[in-house]
Amino acid sequence: MAAGAEHGLKRIVWQSKFMEYSADFLHTSCMHSLILILDQFTTRLLSSCCKMSNLMSEGITIVEDLHKNREPVPEMKAIYFMRPTAMCVDAFINDFKPKPKYKAAYVFFTDYCPDDLFDKMKKNCAKHIKVCKEINISFLPLEAQVSVDSFSLLWPSIVDQTLETIANQIVTLCATLDEYPGVRYKKYSQPALTHFTCLAELVDNKLARHYELDDNSKKKGKTQAQLLIVDRALDPVSPILHELTFQAMAYDLIPIKDNNYEYKLKDGSKKEALLNEEDELWVKLRHMHIAEDLAVGADAEGQKVKDPMRMLLPVLLHPHDTTDKIRAVLLYIFSLNGTTAENLNKLIQHVKIEDESGYILNWKHLGVPILSTPSMFSFRKQPRKDRSDKETYNVSRWTPVIKDIMEDAVENKLEVKDWPYQSECPSAWNGSRAVSARQKHKGSSPDDLRSGSRLIVFVLGGVSYSEMRCAYEVTHANKSCEVIIGSTHILTPRGLLEDIYNLDK
Numbered sequence: 001m002a003a004g005a006e007h008g009l010k011r012i013v014w015q016s017k018f019m020e021y022s023a024d025f026l027h028t029s030c031m032h033s034l035i036l037i038l039d040q041f042t043t044r045l046l047s048s049c050c051k052m053s054n055l056m057s058e059g060i061t062i063v064e065d066l067h068k069n070r071e072p073v074p075e076m077k078a079i080y081f082m083r084p085t086a087m088c089v090d091a092f093i094n095d096f097k098p099k100p101k102y103k104a105a106y107v108f109f110t111d112y113c114p115d116d117l118f119d120k121m122k123k124n125c126a127k128h129i130k131v132c133k134e135i136n137i138s139f140l141p142l143e144a145q146v147s148v149d150s151f152s153l154l155w156p157s158i159v160d161q162t163l164e165t166i167a168n169q170i171v172t173l174c175a176t177l178d179e180y181p182g183v184r185y186k187k188y189s190q191p192a193l194t195h196f197t198c199l200a201e202l203v204d205n206k207l208a209r210h211y212e213l214d215d216n217s218k219k220k221g222k223t224q225a226q227l228l229i230v231d232r233a234l235d236p237v238s239p240i241l242h243e244l245t246f247q248a249m250a251y252d253l254i255p256i257k258d259n260n261y262e263y264k265l266k267d268g269s270k271k272e273a274l275l276n277e278e279d280e281l282w283v284k285l286r287h288m289h290i291a292e293d294l295a296v297g298a299d300a301e302g303q304k305v306k307d308p309m310r311m312l313l314p315v316l317l318h319p320h321d322t323t324d325k326i327r328a329v330l331l332y333i334f335s336l337n338g339t340t341a342e343n344l345n346k347l348i349q350h351v352k353i354e355d356e357s358g359y360i361l362n363w364k365h366l367g368v369p370i371l372s373t374p375s376m377f378s379f380r381k382q383p384r385k386d387r388s389d390k391e392t393y394n395v396s397r398w399t400p401v402i403k404d405i406m407e408d409a410v411e412n413k414l415e416v417k418d419w420p421y422q423s424e425c426p427s428a429w430n431g432s433r434a435v436s437a438r439q440k441h442k443g444s445s446p447d448d449l450r451s452g453s454r455l456i457v458f459v460l461g462g463v464s465y466s467e468m469r470c471a472y473e474v475t476h477a478n479k480s481c482e483v484i485i486g487s488t489h490i491l492t493p494r495g496l497l498e499d500i501y502n503l504d505k
Contacts, residue, residue, distance in 0.1 A: 008144025042110065111135075182225070182424060186418070385399075
């Protein structure tokens with residue numbers, strides 16, 4: 001494979017079955033150049049993990065958009081890398097009817113192609129298709145240890161069909177990593193959140209089917225990996241805080257789209273900067289504090305905040321941006337695990353959003369308590385670790401809840417009653433604290449068992465940049481386990497508030 005591709009997830013994707021199949025085809029083909037045809041998703045996928053020079057070294061000289069008009073090149077063979085959707089299949093068929101645009105087609109789907117679409121292709125242009133394969137890559141390797149899907153949706157907006165697709169994408173990530181993990185999920189007592197566990201069941205069943213038989217016709221056993229499935233209700237604080245590390249702050253305050261930042265030079269001309277892992281300075285700086293919050297529940301000296309309202313009022317009375325005031329009110333409500341209806345109405349009036357109260361009220365759709373309740377199903381907050389002796393900056397004392405979860409998982413400290421396994425526990429994680437119902441034997445030393453293991457964390461409903469950073473920090477601190485974090489999409493504070501506001505639209 002070509003040198004210079006990304007590390008971690010990106011390198012793994014670059015060295016995936018798609019490139020292996022296309023390279024094998026190229027080496028056995030009498031043609032010296034190929035056309036690569038991509039849809040919108042696969043364009044983003046390849047762009048995230050390779051350069052044009054990498055493709056050219058594999059014999060690909062032209063890259064085209066599947067959904068745009070293209071000139072016929074009947075003497076060349078074409079590789080189609082696309083999603084198995086009706087739109088993509090119809091566009092493909094149109095390339096060969098009534099007259100073929102290319103000499104032959106080599107088709108690679110990102111994941112499972114439904115039978116009706118496969119039969120449609122076969123009926124209309126079977127003689128032109130030389131290869132048709134499903135290669136199980138339907139996720140975006142955003143960074144070395146970060147993966148995202150293609151759904152900018154919060155949990156209440158997700159329907160069964162979307163959930164099915166998300167499960168498929170998680171399975172393709174595991175397949176690309178060659179991992180068959182034990183699947184665990186956060187168990188909630190309140191009925192509004194229990195149905196989200198069906199995602200864990202879907203993923204576990206699909207993994208079992210995928211690994212039913214390996215290349216040697218033998219059933220693949222569980223690997224040294226865990227997959228934790230959590231949802232946004234676990235930690236509503238992190239994605240609305242002003243994070244003071246470079247990457248999170250940049251995406252919070254600067255208009256950055258698709259990792260591109262456009263800025264003006266002194267002469268008035270515009271220039272673009274691409275913020276990705278090709279930029280060594282960006283990789284070095286992105287997790288660093290910008291100097292070199294109610295959210296913590298304690299002041300800088302570690303004393304518990306007894307009256308959070310006294311800290312909130314100056315923010316509401318100051319001529320701050322309305323969005324920042326909404327974020328402050330939410331932090332106040334989250335810190336109390338909900339407030340009274342009377343108090344809530346006063347807060348909404350202070351911020352002057354009586355006609356836009358959905359910014360605050362709609363968090364209930366995520367299972368986050370806005371109104372305090374004595375119900376037996378009341379929301380139980382995740383216990384937090386004491387990190388008072390580890391923080392460097394007084395203004396950066398909040399640590400995302402997901403970091404506690406990652407550390408406890410790596411150290412085998414997650415309680416099974418709170419984080420049950422969907423089926424069986426991999427032997428590498430079957431220690432004294434985390435024992436599945438199916439396996440009761442004692443494990444060896446956790447460090448010996450988990451050497452070279454992976455922890456995959458999937459957050460349903462979006463992940464913040466501060467939570468992404470945690471994957472790197474926990475990996476760095478625990479050399480024996482690599483942590484990979486994935487989600488449906490990336491969250492910024494303002495973007496999340498707009499998503500919340502639109503939930504009841």
